[in-house]
Amino acid sequence: MTLTLRIWRQNNSRAAGGFVSYQVDGVTPDMSFLEMLDVLNEQLIERGEEPVAFEHDCREGICGSCGFLINGVPHGPRRHTTVCQLHMRFFKDGDALTLEPWRAAAFPVVRDLVVDRSAFDRIIQAGGYITAPTGSAPDANAILVGKEAADTAFDAAACIGCGACVAACPNAAAMLFTSAKVTHLNVLPQGQPERDDRTLNMVAAMRREAFGSCSNHGECEAVCPKGIPLEFIAQLNRDVVRAAFHGHREPLVVHGAPRHPAHEGAEVAGT
Amino acid sequence: MQVALDARTPDGPIEQKWDRCRSEMKLVNPANRRKHTVLIVGSGLAGAAAAATLGEQGYHVQCFSFHDTPRRAHSIAAQGGINAAKNYRNDGDSVHRLFYDTVKGGDFRSREANSYRLAQVSVNIIDQCVAQGVPFARDYGGLLETRSFGGVQVERTFYARGQTGQQLLLGAYQALERQIAAGSVTMHPRTEMLDLVVLDGKARGIVTRDLRTGAIQSHLGDVVVLATGGYSNVFYLSTNAKASNCTAIWRAHRRGALFGNPCFTQIHPTCIPQAGEYQSKLTLMSESLRNDGRIWVPKQKGDTRKPNDIPDSDRDYYLERRYPSFGNLVPRDVASRNAKEVCDEGRGVGPGGHGVYLDFRSAIERLGVDNVRDKYGNLFEIYERITGDDAYQVPMRIYPAPHYTMGGLWVDYHLMSTIPGLFVGGEANFSDQGANRLGASALMQGLSDGYWVLPATVPDYLAKAELPQVDTSHRAFREAEEEIRQRTNALLHVNGKRTVDSFHRELGRLMWDNCGMARSEESLSRALAKIPELRDEFWKNVRVLGAEEELNQSLEKAGRVADFLELGELMCIDARHRRESCGGHFRIESHTPEGEAKRDDANFCYVAAWEYTGPGQAPTLHKEPLTFEHVHLAQRSYQ
Numbered sequence: 001m002t003l004t005l006r007i008w009r010q011n012n013s014r015a016a017g018g019f020v021s022y023q024v025d026g027v028t029p030d031m032s033f034l035e036m037l038d039v040l041n042e043q044l045i046e047r048g049e050e051p052v053a054f055e056h057d058c059r060e061g062i063c064g065s066c067g068f069l070i071n072g073v074p075h076g077p078r079r080h081t082t083v084c085q086l087h088m089r090f091f092k093d094g095d096a097l098t099l100e101p102w103r104a105a106a107f108p109v110v111r112d113l114v115v116d117r118s119a120f121d122r123i124i125q126a127g128g129y130i131t132a133p134t135g136s137a138p139d140a141n142a143i144l145v146g147k148e149a150a151d152t153a154f155d156a157a158a159c160i161g162c163g164a165c166v167a168a169c170p171n172a173a174a175m176l177f178t179s180a181k182v183t184h185l186n187v188l189p190q191g192q193p194e195r196d197d198r199t200l201n202m203v204a205a206m207r208r209e210a211f212g213s214c215s216n217h218g219e220c221e222a223v224c225p226k227g228i229p230l231e232f233i234a235q236l237n238r239d240v241v242r243a244a245f246h247g248h249r250e251p252l253v254v255h256g257a258p259r260h261p262a263h264e265g266a267e268v269a270g271t
Numbered sequence: 272m273q274v275a276l277d278a279r280t281p282d283g284p285i286e287q288k289w290d291r292c293r294s295e296m297k298l299v300n301p302a303n304r305r306k307h308t309v310l311i312v313g314s315g316l317a318g319a320a321a322a323a324t325l326g327e328q329g330y331h332v333q334c335f336s337f338h339d340t341p342r343r344a345h346s347i348a349a350q351g352g353i354n355a356a357k358n359y360r361n362d363g364d365s366v367h368r369l370f371y372d373t374v375k376g377g378d379f380r381s382r383e384a385n386s387y388r389l390a391q392v393s394v395n396i397i398d399q400c401v402a403q404g405v406p407f408a409r410d411y412g413g414l415l416e417t418r419s420f421g422g423v424q425v426e427r428t429f430y431a432r433g434q435t436g437q438q439l440l441l442g443a444y445q446a447l448e449r450q451i452a453a454g455s456v457t458m459h460p461r462t463e464m465l466d467l468v469v470l471d472g473k474a475r476g477i478v479t480r481d482l483r484t485g486a487i488q489s490h491l492g493d494v495v496v497l498a499t500g501g502y503s504n505v506f507y508l509s510t511n512a513k514a515s516n517c518t519a520i521w522r523a524h525r526r527g528a529l530f531g532n533p534c535f536t537q538i539h540p541t542c543i544p545q546a547g548e549y550q551s552k553l554t555l556m557s558e559s560l561r562n563d564g565r566i567w568v569p570k571q572k573g574d575t576r577k578p579n580d581i582p583d584s585d586r587d588y589y590l591e592r593r594y595p596s597f598g599n600l601v602p603r604d605v606a607s608r609n610a611k612e613v614c615d616e617g618r619g620v621g622p623g624g625h626g627v628y629l630d631f632r633s634a635i636e637r638l639g640v641d642n643v644r645d646k647y648g649n650l651f652e653i654y655e656r657i658t659g660d661d662a663y664q665v666p667m668r669i670y671p672a673p674h675y676t677m678g679g680l681w682v683d684y685h686l687m688s689t690i691p692g693l694f695v696g697g698e699a700n701f702s703d704q705g706a707n708r709l710g711a712s713a714l715m716q717g718l719s720d721g722y723w724v725l726p727a728t729v730p731d732y733l734a735k736a737e738l739p740q741v742d743t744s745h746r747a748f749r750e751a752e753e754e755i756r757q758r759t760n761a762l763l764h765v766n767g768k769r770t771v772d773s774f775h776r777e778l779g780r781l782m783w784d785n786c787g788m789a790r791s792e793e794s795l796s797r798a799l800a801k802i803p804e805l806r807d808e809f810w811k812n813v814r815v816l817g818a819e820e821e822l823n824q825s826l827e828k829a830g831r832v833a834d835f836l837e838l839g840e841l842m843c844i845d846a847r848h849r850r851e852s853c854g855g856h857f858r859i860e861s862h863t864p865e866g867e868a869k870r871d872d873a874n875f876c877y878v879a880a881w882e883y884t885g886p887g888q889a890p891t892l893h894k895e896p897l898t899f900e901h902v903h904l905a906q907r908s909y910q
Contacts, residue, residue, distance in 0.1 A: 012483075012822070028549075030546040031546075031547070032551070034551065035550065038772070042772060045770045045825070046814075048816065050817050051824070051825060053822055053824055055339070056513060057338070057513055058345065058348045058512040058513075059512070059513060059551060062347055062436075063347050063348065063512060065338070065343050085657070087657065110483060110822055111821070111822040118340065121341075121458075125448045125449070128445055129404075129448060129449045130403050130445070132402035132446070133324075134324040134327060134446075134723075135395075135399075137398040137402035138398065138402070139398055140398045140400075141414050143401055143402070144412070144414065145409050146409075146413050147411050150409040153406040154406040154438075157438055157441060158434065160437070161340070184406070190401070190402055190403075191404055
């Protein structure tokens with residue numbers, strides 16, 4: 001197959017970017033999408049042009065490194081599939097595809113299709129853990145976890161932190177990501193002592209970053225390669241209210257204003 | 272240089288060695304801990320666990336990762352599970368039995384005391400992970416589920432669906448992020464270690480490249496811990512993540528750390544075969560598939576019929592034929608080698624003849640398609656996603672692929688290398704796994720080293736070491752920085768004709784053909800003649816575009832491949848010198864009358880620890896003799 005790719009090229013976060021078109025020949029159906037980009041990059045290097053930077057590592061859909069928009073859809077057209085697991089048999093000869101990085105103020109472009117997702121780490125730092133210093137744990141079977149809670153925790157913990165949810169959201173909100181981690185830890189008995197603080201602190205951290213607010217579009221769920229469901233956002237909202245009832249603090253007061261209001265600026269994804 | 276290989280194994284009965292070691296180690300006063308800087312390279316299971324734990328203890332930790340966040344480390348990709356001698360099943364498991372299985376599985380090439388400690392500590396790992404919220408599989412009563420894995424007779428493997436590695440890594444990552452928030456750990460993402468700095472014979476720092484800006488920076492510490500994973504990517508095609516590399520350990524090796532058993536690599540039997548020249552990596556399919564799938568190839572060479580058109584009488588279920596009692600469940604190395612043999616005979620299937628069938632037809636007849644779907648549905652889905660084939664209708668095609676490296680930097684019982692102050696954890700060290708690793712034991716070792724061993728042994732070193740006051744303006748740092756700049760510059764200015772990947776692929780093919788599943792004097796000599804030529808060509812004809820002071824993925828790859836081109840040679844030297852078969856290392860010349868691997872305990876019952884002697888120079892061999900007091904040396908047999 002021969003494909004035409006329109007790819008976002010940008011040297012660094014300060015430089016202006018733009019689309020450049022490339023033709024890739026010799027694409028076969030068994031190639032993964034990233035292998036097709038490898039082929040393009042080999043051809044570019046041979047021509048003396050700089051290869052396209054894109055993030056990837058495990059190429060098994062689990063590390064969460066890869067991801068960009070293919071014709072406006074994060075990770076491309078296949079449901080529950082990261083771009084590294086997307087194969088070219090789902091495309092046809094002559095297809096024209098536009099590839100661009102995650103578009104969100106909270107994820108500045110590092111280069112080409114590579115973005116900076118460190119905002120996610122800062123949300124985890126605010127409370128996405130259970131305080132259990134090494135050596136302090138009781139016997140593993142001393143903590144009973146009902147199967148339902150264990151399964152819900154697992155479903156939520158399946159998040160790979162790729163950022164597709166943010167890229168798909170018209171508001172560039174990080175609610176699906178944050179709710180997945182909150183749900184994972186809040187449904188477990190081990191997570192109860194810190195439950196209220198965790199919820200409020202992680203929501204506050206999310207708001208300090210340049211993420212927008214959730215307005216229930218559901219685009220995040222539709223593109224999530226791990227099938228994280230919207231109901232976790234509802235669970236997060238319930239936990240925010242719960243924490244407020246417990247009187248710890250006003251849930252919506254956020255210390256520190258957003259650094260870059262998410263609804264301004266050209267890099268926010270359109271609907 | 273005379274290197275004394277003192278393993279520092281404590282005296283006393285094996286059950287008491289680790290307790291004795293811990294009680295005899297020196298401690299650092301809590302008020303003094305923050306004065307010590309610990310540099311940890313790598314943030315996978317071993318690195319993140321060690322960084323979090325030493326941070327909790329109050330040390331000043333700096334952690335480095337070339338990923339954008341610690342959660343991406345390749346530990347994440349482990350599927351099957353983690354072993355622990357909990358005996359929750361009451362099925363006869365014990366620390367001793369796990370120890371025994373590890374030593375025997377490793378084909379008697381591991382250090383007994385280390386393997387014992389690994390089994391002992393396994394019990395604490397599960398407790399720790401559960402407390403962190405790792406969502407292990409549970410039964411309806413809320414207790415932890417376990418399963419049997421990798422052919423052992425007890426159910427000691429804890430798991431989280433097919434994502435055990437991810438869930439354990441997230442546990443360690445979250446503990447690490449908590450310490451980052453607390454200020455005890457400083458994280459350096461997108462930062463790659465390019466050299467080790469040794470001052471007055473002690474490891475005192477590292478030099479890194481900031482992958483976003485290209486800035487070369489020196490970092491001073493009191494101790495350096497490498498937890499940078501394995502080097503299966505020397506084969507180019509492996510199940511490892513694309514960026515997994517040997518650079519950190521290779522740079523340390525060049526600075527004086529001995530390299531232990533470099534040729535010990537594990538080839539996993541059940542991977543999806545290569546589909547074409549462009550293939551960038553190989554995907555593992557859980558070996559649990561061998562519980563119900565039957566492996567076969569056509570009896571006749573060149574049988575081009577579709578698999579379902581080949582009647583049973585024309586199929587060779589070669590594992591069932593050769594190993595009637597174990598059948599399709601023979602250990603990984605035996606299954607891999609047999610697949611290679613039938614393919615070498617010309618009976619392989621699929622593109623290029625590099626594949627064998629893994630057939631579920633009889634399982635579907637016996638159990639029904641729904642039961643098979645319940646057990647393996649997600650794996651069938653992965654298979655279909657990659658190959659486009661429906662394995663409920665046609666047999667899967669599988670082929671072995673490099674998966675794990677048992678070799679690594681030589682370490683003593685404290686996990687310290689031959690350079691004082693340089694510790695090595697997880698897959699990066701030569702490990703407790705001997706010549707072959709049991710399934711579900713890699714996660715166990717990473718976390719054992721990270722949560723328990725290093726946080727005990729590193730403080731002992733800090734308490735005893737005399738470390739002169741220096742800073743990064745010291746000449747040794749300046750020189751290391753300058754060397755890196757020159758090397759980077761050299762890579763960017765060769766301006767030859769071939770891409771980095773083309774060299775990496777060629778090296779990989781050389782290694783796979785000559786130092787892969789079966790090795791011989793002849794094949795290894797052939798590789799040893801070709802690798803230096805390829806390395807020379809690389810430095811004369813590689814093309815690396817772009818600049819130094821920006822994100823430059825080709826430049827990153829070029830540096831890593833340059834190191835693989837040196838490591839590959841050492842692996843072949845080690846494989847050629849070890850004229851016995853053991854574990855994953857099969858020497859064609861050394862086999863039993865039945866054609867199985869034959870160890871030579873009289874001549875090779877030792878760890879081969881290689882010393883770097885200069886570019887292009889023959890390395891010097893040092894031996895650490897191995898003694899087996901608790902598990903008696905015996906030849907493995909699976910007939």
